[in-house]
Amino acid sequence: MATDSPTAVSTDFHVFDTTLRDGAQREGISFSVADKLATARLLDEIGVGYIEGGWPGALPKDTEFFARARSELKLRHAVLVAFGATRKAGVRVEDDPQVRALLDAETPVVCLVAKSDVRHVREALRTTLEENLAMVADTVAHLVSHGRRVFLDCEHFFDGYAADPDYGVAVLRAAFGAGAEVGVLCDTNGGMLPMGVARVVADVRSRVEGRLGIHCQDDTGCAVANSLAAVEAGVTHVQGTANGYGERAGNADTFALVANLVTKMGLPVVPPECLAELQRVSHAIAELANIAPDDHQPFVGASAFAHKAGLHASAIKVSPELYNHLDPAVVGNDMRILVTEMAGRASVELKGRELGVDLEGHADAVGRVVDQVKVLEAEGWSFEAADASFELLLRSQLPGAPAPLFELESYRTTVEHWANGVVMSEATVKVHVDGERIISTGEGNGPVNALDNALRQALVSRYPRLADVSLADYKVRILGWKGGTSATTRVLVDTTDGVGEWTTVGVHDNIVEASWHALVDALTYAVRHR
Numbered sequence: 001m002a003t004d005s006p007t008a009v010s011t012d013f014h015v016f017d018t019t020l021r022d023g024a025q026r027e028g029i030s031f032s033v034a035d036k037l038a039t040a041r042l043l044d045e046i047g048v049g050y051i052e053g054g055w056p057g058a059l060p061k062d063t064e065f066f067a068r069a070r071s072e073l074k075l076r077h078a079v080l081v082a083f084g085a086t087r088k089a090g091v092r093v094e095d096d097p098q099v100r101a102l103l104d105a106e107t108p109v110v111c112l113v114a115k116s117d118v119r120h121v122r123e124a125l126r127t128t129l130e131e132n133l134a135m136v137a138d139t140v141a142h143l144v145s146h147g148r149r150v151f152l153d154c155e156h157f158f159d160g161y162a163a164d165p166d167y168g169v170a171v172l173r174a175a176f177g178a179g180a181e182v183g184v185l186c187d188t189n190g191g192m193l194p195m196g197v198a199r200v201v202a203d204v205r206s207r208v209e210g211r212l213g214i215h216c217q218d219d220t221g222c223a224v225a226n227s228l229a230a231v232e233a234g235v236t237h238v239q240g241t242a243n244g245y246g247e248r249a250g251n252a253d254t255f256a257l258v259a260n261l262v263t264k265m266g267l268p269v270v271p272p273e274c275l276a277e278l279q280r281v282s283h284a285i286a287e288l289a290n291i292a293p294d295d296h297q298p299f300v301g302a303s304a305f306a307h308k309a310g311l312h313a314s315a316i317k318v319s320p321e322l323y324n325h326l327d328p329a330v331v332g333n334d335m336r337i338l339v340t341e342m343a344g345r346a347s348v349e350l351k352g353r354e355l356g357v358d359l360e361g362h363a364d365a366v367g368r369v370v371d372q373v374k375v376l377e378a379e380g381w382s383f384e385a386a387d388a389s390f391e392l393l394l395r396s397q398l399p400g401a402p403a404p405l406f407e408l409e410s411y412r413t414t415v416e417h418w419a420n421g422v423v424m425s426e427a428t429v430k431v432h433v434d435g436e437r438i439i440s441t442g443e444g445n446g447p448v449n450a451l452d453n454a455l456r457q458a459l460v461s462r463y464p465r466l467a468d469v470s471l472a473d474y475k476v477r478i479l480g481w482k483g484g485t486s487a488t489t490r491v492l493v494d495t496t497d498g499v500g501e502w503t504t505v506g507v508h509d510n511i512v513e514a515s516w517h518a519l520v521d522a523l524t525y526a527v528r529h530r
């Protein structure tokens with residue numbers, strides 16, 4: 001069970017994560033209870049102050065989550081929060097089963113959602129403005145009298161404030177008057193921009209005593225910016241979700257919020273040692289949500305500190321700070337240099353350093369590699385994701401580069417479709433190793449698999465390391481049709497030796513030949529560099 005005494009550094013500031021409630025409202029996410037428990041543990045590792053676990057009483061899974069959390073969830077930093085609505089209109093708070101379920105969740109904190117826009121009160125709740133205020137006050141007071149700390153999410157606060165600012169203020173006063181600790185201003189429809197958010201927050205602060213919070217949906221792509229503008233204007237409670245998951249376009253991304261608050265605004269909202277966990281936790285939660293991580297996500301994406309332009313690399317060679325807004329290690333990420341057609345000599349030198357290849361005194365080789373990469377990329381090759389092929393290319397230009405593993409005489413591969421529906425492939429390779437002619441055949445479920453088996457069998461007695469190597473993944477991309485079935489094909493092969501993985505690339509008009517190039521690089525890399 002969560003403790004009520006978070007160890008987060010700043011007790012004056014709340015980072016409140018709602019991945020398990022609003023994040024779960026994203027199309028395509030369906031957390032199991034086990035997923036929710038695992039996600040809560042991960043969020044705790046980044047040191048957020050509060051974790052909203054779901055809506056007990058509304059979703060059976062969430063009711064079970066809170067029941068299991070009592071014995072299974074040991075949080076070091078965060079306080080667990082149950083979410084729910086104020087009592088229904090015309091119903092005594094003691095008689096409202098949803099409010100009862102909130103108490104039964106036994107969390108130290110409850111976050112209530114309430115209407116704060118007159119249109120919503122009249123048209124969605126179909127009740128009076130007075131009754132809505134009573135619903136807020138009664139529910140807060142009831143929960144407080146049962147020992148709960150209460151935060152109030154004021155739904156549609158900004159839209160409501162534009163229509164009738166006094167009513168938004170009245171809702172906040174009703175909540176604070178009944179004992180609520182935080183009044184959260186919600187941009188529920190996500191239509192705000194930072195300037196408007198800052199104006200409203202400043203205005204509300206001048207009219208209401210009490211801690212204010214912010215909850216921003218991302219419909220204008222400004223959820224993080226809006227939240228930071230609200231902080232600048234004085235809120236001290238910020239809500240977000242892991243990777244920005246949430247209803248429609250999502251919410252403010254907790255990872256960007258935390259990183260910005262700590263590193264840009266100087267607010268120690270999480271313990272210092274937690275910041276370096278952001279990237280790992282972001283990816284782990286993406287796995288649990290079954291959503292591919294966004295490589296381009298600020299701070300934590302795999303490409304967030306990846307540099308492709310040659311001019312960037314030339315400055316980074318002097319000092320990484322010249323083209324990085326932050327040391328990536330601060331948030332657990334890494335800088336990467338991409339060598340592509342946009343590379344220059346500095347890109348190759350930095351990539352060499354990253355790969356552990358000493359290029360000191362080899363300016364000519366570096367220049368040749370830059371030229372070759374540009375020519376090859378124009379033909380459809382791409383080394384961005386194929387570090388192993390790039391390393392082989394780089395080393396091939398250095399003095400004393402080893403000879404190829406073998407000389408190819410020929411290869412052949414066939415596909416057989418039998419009447420019983422079985423499809424099998426067979427391959428024969430003829431190669432020369434140290435003057436010896438080797439002929440080998442292999443079978444497989446496809447021509448590339450058969451070729452791989454035949455080639456490894458031909459080479460394994462000379463290169464025993466290949467016994468431990470196998471294909472892990474195979475990706476094909478067709479690069480522009482030339483009419484009919486003719487096209488350039490790019491193949492990426494991931495290979496593993498059970499310890500690590502490396503990626504190689506091949507390009508040709510013929511898919512088997514493209515695969516052959518990638519396979520040969522994969523095996524050469526295994527023998528020479530693993």
Ligand SMILES: CC(=O)SCCNC(=O)CCNC(=O)[C@H](O)C(C)(C)COP(=O)(O)OP(=O)(O)OC[C@H]1O[C@@H](n2cnc3c(N)ncnc32)[C@H](O)[C@@H]1OP(=O)(O)O
Binds near residue numbers: 058085087089
């Ligand atoms: C902005 C947000 O994202 S808030 C979070 C929203 N999350 C969810 O909706 C996910 C979980 N929701 C659910 O499981 C269901 O919608 C439930 C259980 C909450 C409600 O389901 P139902 O009881 O079938 O009601 P239904 O969805 O048709 O209507 C909601 C009722 O709550 C009332 N209501 C809506 N907001 C509030 C509120 N803030 N306070 C009190 N009552 C409210 C509505 O007036 C309506 O009342 P009615 O039954 O008297 O017409």
Ligand SMILES: CC(=O)C(=O)O
Binds near residue numbers: 187
């Ligand atoms: C509470 C909430 O999720 C919203 O207003 O968007």
